[in-house]
Amino acid sequence: MTATEDLAARPQSLMLSFLGIYLLDRDTAVYSGSIIDVFARVGVSEEAVRSTLSRMATRGLLTRHRRGRRVYFGLTARATEVLSDGYRRIWHTGAVNRDWDGTWTLVAFSLPDNRRSDRHDLRSHLIWAGFGLLQNGLWIAPGVKDAASIVDSLGLAENVTVFTATHAKPTESADLVHKAFDVPAIAARYNEFLTRWDTPDPVPALPDDLARQLVLHHDWLQLVRQDPHLPAEHLAPDWPAIRAEHTFQTLAAKYLPTAGAIARDLMDEITVPASA
Incomplete structure (x- = not known):
């Protein structure tokens, strides 16, 4: 093409x-x-x-x-x-x-199979906002992200946990980058x-x-x-x-x-x- x-x-x-x-x-x-x-x-x-x-x-x-x-x-x-x-x-x-500055924004969620559409929408919005999947149900992005607006716009506040953190040994930030x-x-x-x-x-x-x-x-x-x-x-x-x-x-x-x-x-x- x-x-x-x-x-x-x-x-x-x-x-x-x-x-x-x-x-x-x-x-x-x-x-x-x-x-x-x-x-x-x-x-x-x-x-x-x-x-x-x-x-x-x-x-x-x-x-x-x-x-x-x-x-x-x-x-x-x-x-x-x-x-x-x-x-x-x-x-x-x-x-x-x-x-x-070494800070990560983390978003954790678990949605049942009968809410696949909500799960898909949330994943799509997270990817668009710069998040990567670290492990099942846990997404991360470098820096402080406005994850709350994503969650609120989808009506999923009760299904999602959002927090910011820094890595601690034995985890290295470089490993997080390449895993997620x-x-x-x-x-x-x-x-x-x-x-x-x-x-x-x-x-x-x-x-x-x-x-x-x-x-x-x-x-x-x-x-x-x-x-x-x-x-x-x-x-x-x-x-x-x-x-x-x-x-x-x-x-x-x-x-x-x-x-x-x-x-x-x-x-x-x-x-x-x-x-x-």
Whole structure:
């Protein structure tokens, strides 16, 4: 599968990257036809764009604004929250955890077989938040995590125990890292990013810097959202996230001026009230 075919198969994650770059923190909505024009640059069909916009509006992530025969899409408060989290992960949290203080957040739970759906939802939320499975029913993450909000959102407060701790002998933090997390798989994802982007001509099939900007941000956001932000002191000195983060930041700065100019020419926007 080529790069554009892969993106065409996942238009919603690409849409979130687009919205994060061009609508976050702006009280504007963009014409659906403009979004179709942007996404055509990365091989996403008009039908897929319209379906994605409709689905995201139904899920409460986008608002519709009609001006004559044109429909514009803006962000809801929920979308703003999701996109702000992505922004923090990209530009503030980063890919390399050099400031870990030795603390772990632990989540323990036991749910019977007749609550498999609850168990699946909890596991999915924990993985998304950077937790790894240490042993049956016990999940850990480096640092202090807001596990309470995960548990409360799922209505599982009575079934879950949350606490913070530090390791004690004979347990070593390095052992916890490698027991609870698939470190080789995390490294492989960063190396795949480097193969694609750390080259003289990244993704040559893409037509311009707007397309490259959009795909670059999409690829990087998917990476950092899957990264549990493990302590750098327990990873190899040549941990590929270090070079990958530098590559992302360098290319993001390189594409920004040209991509922004292309986007301004393409995008028909209107001012709308702030999301609520």
